[in-house]
Amino acid sequence: MTTATNPLLSESPLPYHLPPFADIRVEHFEPAFEALLLDHQAKLFKITHDPTPATFKNTFAAYDAAGGRLWRVRLLFHNLCSSASTPELRHVERRMAPRLASHDSAVAQDRALFARLDEVYRQREALGLNEEELRLAERIHTYFVRAGATLGPEAAARYAQIMGRLAELGALFKQNVLEDEAQFITLNVPNDLNGIPPFLLDTLQAAAQERALPGYIVPLSRSVIMPFLTFSPNRQLREKIWRAWTSRGTHPERDNRPIIKEILALRLERAQLMGFASFAEYALIDRMAGTPQAVHELTTMLWKPALAAVACERQILVELARQHSEPTDIKAWDWRYLSEKVRAERFALSDAQIKPYFSLERMIEAMFDCANRLFGVTFSERQDLALYHPDVRLWEVYRGGNIIGLFLGDNFSRPGKRSGAWMSAYQMQTRNDGVRCPIVINNNNFAKSNRGPVLLGLDDVRTLFHEFGHGLHGLLSNVTYQTVSGLSVPRDYVELPSQLFEHWAMVPEILERHARHYETDEPLPETLRQNIEYAARFNQGYETIRLTGAALVDMAVHELTDLQDIDIEAFERDILTRLEVPPEVDINHHLPHFQHLFTGDGYSAGYYVYQWAQVLEAEAFAVFEASGDPFNPELAERLYRNVYSVGNSRDPNRAFAEFLGRLPTPKALLKAKGWNA
Structure with missing residues (x-):
């Protein structure tokens, strides 16, 4: 050829x-x-x-x-x-x-x-x-x-x-x-649909139609699974859906457990060839954390407060379940359903109330607006260039009157697309291999709608902004060499620009301008905005346990120095038992489908990076808050100069300290979670 x-x-x-x-x-x-x-x-x-x-x-x-x-x-x-x-x-x-x-x-x-x-x-x-x-x-x-x-x-x-x-x-x-995520569960009409809100019914029907099927289905995509576990009042069906979701990677014809055993053995051998006792030691030596001990110090700081918080949260759910004559033996498939009821009753807040104010199109405008106010970038959509799927959109990105890159958005779930959300690139910024601007893409898996604009929950909005934070890290790269361009930073630093950018999604002036009812154009009511703020700290224990628990399983399995006769699932159960992870809380990912760990080296012995970055982003946004202006121009310029534009052309510890004016501490993170007292 x-x-x-x-x-x-x-x-x-x-x-x-x-x-x-x-x-x-x-x-x-x-x-x-x-x-x-x-x-x-x-x-x-x-x-x-x-x-x-x-x-x-x-x-x-x-x-x-x-x-x-x-x-x-x-x-x-x-x-x-x-x-x-x-x-x-x-x-x-x-x-x-x-x-x-x-x-x-x-x-x-x-x-x-x-x-x-x-x-x-x-x-x-x-x-x-x-x-x-x-x-x-x-x-x-x-x-x-x-x-x-x-x-x-x-x-x-x-x-x-x-x-x-x-x-x-x-x-x-x-x-x-x-292939497991391409599977789906067919719902019986009307029994399985009772009590499900219209926006979710629309999603389930659209998923069936996309596969040329009648009726309603629940595909094993996170963007559908989580809303279903949140809103379906059918406890038996929630359990069925939850078990299908959490058993990915264990089916006999697609069994990842023997694959994991071989991967772990090969990683350990690789580390030992390089003179390290474990793969965790080998992986961390080239990250900001440096050692497994540093990771354990961070996770230990969070673990006890999170367990205490989740015990309080569980008691709130039990009391609510009792009031509503729901079973009080709370299971993993009950937590989100009962939490939604708590949000509705205690904080006068529910996704059904919130979603009409957060259409996908409006939130894209909001994230572009934030990028413009912070970094002076503008976006101009082009529809004349052929892309790989009709879902995908493309924008030219300008700064200072000059084009600096292309931004692609691929926001919807579909067969053949892996679940979750991620940022990637088709071209990295460089001035060494000729001058090349970055071509960055954000992937989300929002569910399509047949009845109007796609409406997002708060988690969806944060995900959209999170991935766009990664996108800006790639788009704003301004270095000479591709090797140190954009996101080519230590793995425990790469999540800082993304997690930090999430904060601007909830800034009051951004909400007032962009969070508008998709039918009436009315702004988000101030009482609803305040309730969103109050509710943000509820379930912090739940979310922290799920994230930290998965990170600790990751560290434990990669700290092993003897893998003979290891039973992957039994090992995971033992770790969760030792950590006292409440089974009704569970963790974000189980080993047989933990793609962060086993599809490449990037996050192996590295799932802790989200919490490492939480410390950095809590400190960074606190500086903006203390200034009284979430778009403070002087701080935004420092953020651009020391974080978003420099890639790995400077030592990240030193660059971040120059932005912050000092070394970071965990205090801002504990305060953000409401655990500083």
């Missing part, structure tokens, strides 16, 4: 190098990868065998630029596998995962290449490099060392084998969960 017949092998003719989605076919990927892997090898060979003395420019800068074409096709492939998966694409994914991992290992263990990089790295302080150049040299050198560049030949070969197999297993794990 030639450049003329394979669009992946030539520069995109579309504006800003947007991928030519209309021309791309599944069969293009394998030959494109093979050609681009050879191209990458040739460029690295040229760096290694350059007859001139090694310099920063002809080693580190050249290395950063060499992988650009390959990386962009990998991003394209990864995004389509997550958002528009087909059986054919999944077949290619399974075939290519070990091939790509093998290439990565071969590069990282190229002794001649590493020797040339290492030569420059050792004299970096004497070369007159600027801060970003020093950071680039440090990050690339660290990557090579952690990927086995200093291992002996036999150990290096084994390391490469491990990485290839891990890539293969990660793809299989993800595909098993994706």
Whole structure:
């Protein structure tokens, strides 16, 4: 297949190098990868065998630029596998995962290449490099060392084998969960529909129609499961739905449990090859936390207050259940249903009241408005460019009158798209491989509506703003080198820009301007806004236990140094019992479907990062609150300069301390949760 017949092998003719989605076919990927892997090898060979003395420019800068074409096709492939998966694409994914991992290992263990990089790295302080150049040299050198560049030949070969197999297993794990989430439960009409609010009925009907089915179904998508558990008064049906949701990854034909055992064994072997006792130690050495002990100190600080809070919350639910003649032996499938009743009665608040004021379109306008007030960016939608699915929208992004990137929004759940919400990119910002603006995409899984605008609950609004915070982190990137661009930061720092941006969703002036009734255009009533604020602290214990419990299971399983005869589910049960996690609360993810942990290394021994970032974002927003202006221009400029625009071109600890004016402490987080007393 030639450049003329394979669009992946030539520069995109579309504006800003947007991928030519209309021309791309599944069969293009394998030959494109093979050609681009050879191209990458040739460029690295040229760096290694350059007859001139090694310099920063002809080693580190050249290395950063060499992988650009390959990386962009990998991003394209990864995004389509997550958002528009087909059986054919999944077949290619399974075939290519070990091939790509093998290439990565071969590069990282190229002794001649590493020797040339290492030569420059050792004299970096004497070369007159600027801060970003020093950071680039440090990050690339660290990557090579952690990927086995200093291992002996036999150990290096084994390391490469491990990485290839891990890539293969990660793809299989993800595909098993994706196929489980494509399943659904058919509802009996009218019995199973009694008491369900109209907006949810509309969602359940739309899900059936999307699959060309009659009636109503509950697909195993978080955006449908959570509202169903919140609003269905049918306890038996809630249990059925909850069990289907939490059993993902355990079905005999798609069983992830043996896959997890092999992944854990390979990760442990990999860590031990690198001289670490456990995979957790190996993973954390290159994160802000540094050690498992630092993670445990953070989670311990939160755990006892969270258990105390959840005990109070449970008592409130029990009392309400008694008043409503509901069963008082509260189960995991009851908590959200009863919590919604508490919100309605104690805080005069319910999703049915709230949602009419939070249409998706209005909330997109709101997040764009916040970005404009904080960072001076504007968004202009284009509808003339072909994208990979009709759901997807595209905006040009401007700052200071100049285009700085493209933003894509893919907001709806559908078959072939994995559940959850995430940010990704088709192109990273760089000025080294030519000038390229970022092409960023936000994925959500909101349920479509057949009867009017899509209406969001408060959790949906926060999710929308959260992912857009990631998006801004990519769009505002203003560095030279792709390796340190955008979100290429330590995993326990990457959630700061996203979690911080959530705060602006609830700023009163933003609510007044954008939270308007979809039928009457009336603003959100002030009493409702206040009740939202009061209710925000209810269920903080529940949410903290679910998040922290999952993080502690993650740490425990990756701190193991003996995996012989491990029973994955029994191990998880033992950890939850030891932690005294109330079974009616449960945790966010169980190991057989915990995609954060087992589809790649990003969040493995790293699910704690959301709480690490909570400390940082609570401190950061408290500074804006203390100023009396949530859009304080001086603070916003400092935030842009030290957080959103710098990627990993500066040490994150130092950059954040420069924004804050000091090192962070957990006090602001405890105050935000209402636990400071």
